[in-house]
Amino acid sequence: MHQLWLIPIFPLAGAAINGIFGRRLSKSITNVVAIGSVLLSFLWVLKVLSGLGMFGHEAPTTAHIEHYFTWIQAGTLNVGFDLAVDRLSAVMLLVVTGVGTLIHIYAAGYMAHEGGYYRFFAYLNLFMFFMLILVLGANYLVLFVGWEGVGLCSYLLIGFYFLEKTAGDAGKKAFVVNRIGDFGYLLGMLLIFKTFGSLDFDKVLPAAKNMPADVGAGIFTAICLLLFVGATGKSAQIPLYVWLPDAMAGPTPVSALIHAATMVTAGVYMVARSSEMFVRSDIAMTVVAIIGLLTAVMAATIGLVQNDIKKVYAYSTVSQLGYMFLACGVGAFGVGIFHVVTHAFFKALLFLGAGSVIHALGGEQDLQNMGGLRKETPITFITLLCAAVAIAGVPYTSGWFSKDEILIAAHHRHPLLYWIGVITAGMTAFYVFRSIFLAFFGKPRGHHHPHESPLVMTAPLMVLAVLSLFGGFIPIPHFLEPMFPPLEAGHHGMLGWIATAAGLTGILLAYLFYVANPRLPQAFATTFTGPYRWLYNKYFVDEAYDAMVVEPVVQGSRTVLWRGMDAGLIDGIVNGIGKRSRNVGGGLKLMQSGNIRSYAAWVLLGSLVVIVVMALGGGR
Amino acid sequence: MPIPALPAAVPLSWYLILSAVLFALGVAGFLFRKNIITVFMSIELMLNAVNLSFVAFAYQFKQVDGHIYAFFVMVVAAAEAAVGLGIILTVFKNRSTLHIDEVSTLKN
Numbered sequence: 001m002h003q004l005w006l007i008p009i010f011p012l013a014g015a016a017i018n019g020i021f022g023r024r025l026s027k028s029i030t031n032v033v034a035i036g037s038v039l040l041s042f043l044w045v046l047k048v049l050s051g052l053g054m055f056g057h058e059a060p061t062t063a064h065i066e067h068y069f070t071w072i073q074a075g076t077l078n079v080g081f082d083l084a085v086d087r088l089s090a091v092m093l094l095v096v097t098g099v100g101t102l103i104h105i106y107a108a109g110y111m112a113h114e115g116g117y118y119r120f121f122a123y124l125n126l127f128m129f130f131m132l133i134l135v136l137g138a139n140y141l142v143l144f145v146g147w148e149g150v151g152l153c154s155y156l157l158i159g160f161y162f163l164e165k166t167a168g169d170a171g172k173k174a175f176v177v178n179r180i181g182d183f184g185y186l187l188g189m190l191l192i193f194k195t196f197g198s199l200d201f202d203k204v205l206p207a208a209k210n211m212p213a214d215v216g217a218g219i220f221t222a223i224c225l226l227l228f229v230g231a232t233g234k235s236a237q238i239p240l241y242v243w244l245p246d247a248m249a250g251p252t253p254v255s256a257l258i259h260a261a262t263m264v265t266a267g268v269y270m271v272a273r274s275s276e277m278f279v280r281s282d283i284a285m286t287v288v289a290i291i292g293l294l295t296a297v298m299a300a301t302i303g304l305v306q307n308d309i310k311k312v313y314a315y316s317t318v319s320q321l322g323y324m325f326l327a328c329g330v331g332a333f334g335v336g337i338f339h340v341v342t343h344a345f346f347k348a349l350l351f352l353g354a355g356s357v358i359h360a361l362g363g364e365q366d367l368q369n370m371g372g373l374r375k376e377t378p379i380t381f382i383t384l385l386c387a388a389v390a391i392a393g394v395p396y397t398s399g400w401f402s403k404d405e406i407l408i409a410a411h412h413r414h415p416l417l418y419w420i421g422v423i424t425a426g427m428t429a430f431y432v433f434r435s436i437f438l439a440f441f442g443k444p445r446g447h448h449h450p451h452e453s454p455l456v457m458t459a460p461l462m463v464l465a466v467l468s469l470f471g472g473f474i475p476i477p478h479f480l481e482p483m484f485p486p487l488e489a490g491h492h493g494m495l496g497w498i499a500t501a502a503g504l505t506g507i508l509l510a511y512l513f514y515v516a517n518p519r520l521p522q523a524f525a526t527t528f529t530g531p532y533r534w535l536y537n538k539y540f541v542d543e544a545y546d547a548m549v550v551e552p553v554v555q556g557s558r559t560v561l562w563r564g565m566d567a568g569l570i571d572g573i574v575n576g577i578g579k580r581s582r583n584v585g586g587g588l589k590l591m592q593s594g595n596i597r598s599y600a601a602w603v604l605l606g607s608l609v610v611i612v613v614m615a616l617g618g619g620r
Numbered sequence: 621m622p623i624p625a626l627p628a629a630v631p632l633s634w635y636l637i638l639s640a641v642l643f644a645l646g647v648a649g650f651l652f653r654k655n656i657i658t659v660f661m662s663i664e665l666m667l668n669a670v671n672l673s674f675v676a677f678a679y680q681f682k683q684v685d686g687h688i689y690a691f692f693v694m695v696v697a698a699a700e701a702a703v704g705l706g707i708i709l710t711v712f713k714n715r716s717t718l719h720i721d722e723v724s725t726l727k728n
Contacts, residue, residue: 594724595721595724596720597650597652597720600647600650601651604647604651
């Protein structure tokens, strides 16, 4: 036993302490509890993994499972509360607790002047608990507990500034959209149980692997597509991606931790975890790859023209998640997870850097009101630049490794996937450097007095900057090879360099547009008004969903369910019963004259009736 | 010791008819008289009419049950008389009337 349960229990305890007693604790104690619990969790992860020999050359290739108690026992359904660690969850654990610790430290600085301080950290710790349950769960149901729990915490934290209506609305939107995906996951889970009679990974996945090839292609397609519906909700893919950009209404550390680095990668993790089933269904794999690629392209194009710095990075996240699913869809699960890790580094850094910029400008989020911050906030600038070069795929940064591997794997499947991916990579580099140039170069456009953030915020930035630059040298795909056999990709030196060139071109174009010739973007926007408006309004997807889904549901609820069913039928029945009783009572109360002799007369009449009836009945 | 035979001249039905007549008189008095004391007396009349039929049946069937019931009814009637007369006295003291239609404040 390696006491795996301690890993999630530390943040849970932190959440409980801060949530129950937080109002009475001072900020420094809240900090110690919140950061300390996550740090302890991180250290315990390190201890467990080294105890399992994960860091050695002969790391175990099988899962270490710890069974704590039988959770559900009903008929043939036997679900244990089991936690497990294998190579995949080891990687995820390190990312979640490692990046989580950095973001908690950062948040202590970022949230210092905000109300509801303890509440924020209680939620954040609770999120860590559920995320760790999600990663550690040894069956689909325990995973689902974490899956729902992180959704709940996401909702709570998006709506953290609940006095603003937009934040509350965004929280609700995230929750509702995620429910749709969760429903798919739930159905997939039931289908898994029906097919394999178990929900444990170590029973289902080998069974899936050993199933004869001619059996069950249909069932695998159904299961995988249902699970993938869940993944599209949680990981913000077409058609359920709409909640993630709105989720930026939450505090920036939340955007970094939940909506960039960890929670939204849960879908990728789950698909990779179920890879044995996905590889059995060509249809499902194709769907995953195409949805991933489409999301990547679409979100990247929207990101090109957004003016809110967090919105740019939000669409960037959606786009990068699309890359991860592209990797999974072409069978390169290990590379997909590799991109999860590098993305966690550079996207967390992008968001934290954006948070630092917003902090420096006193809450300003519009790129058009920034500019010239290079001098005032040098640390933020340099660290953010590290993240930008990583996501743009500048050679030997972390994003370069993972993205190139994804694109090469995509080429192996079909060259078209590769070329679209390359163009998207160019756009990625463009929009990220657009935000950098707009924020840090040129002349200041707002009326602010920017100041560099305190060390508690910049220190995590620096650590993440190092990881963004050099994280690509961690051989994660190689580490995961026992679980996800590599594709026979052959030698594709040229393909990688083309993708790199696309990224560099994107950077160059952004430089031309926003530094060398700042009037160019305006000229483009006026020349291509139509496409610009489409992109700026995000393809009007929100409006289309409103018209096609939200309005019919709201109207249907109002007219049929509310006016018809509730007010008409149910209230009608209840009020009708009341009215009828009152009518009957109104008639009967006439008998209650209050006159004793009339009562006596009734009694007499009654007795006479009884006597007459008895007499007619023969005296019995 | 053998119970002496009933005089043959008085059959059970006579007692019952008398009882019914007394009861009917009681009912009529209860329903139609306006004075509370008269109404009260009508109730007593009804009770005793019933007592009469109890005792007559008991004698006819040579069983003691009827006698016992008659005693119970007497006890109840006595208790009722005590309470009822108390109420009547109080009503008269407060209202200076014993007309039954004027004592109707509990209605509504």
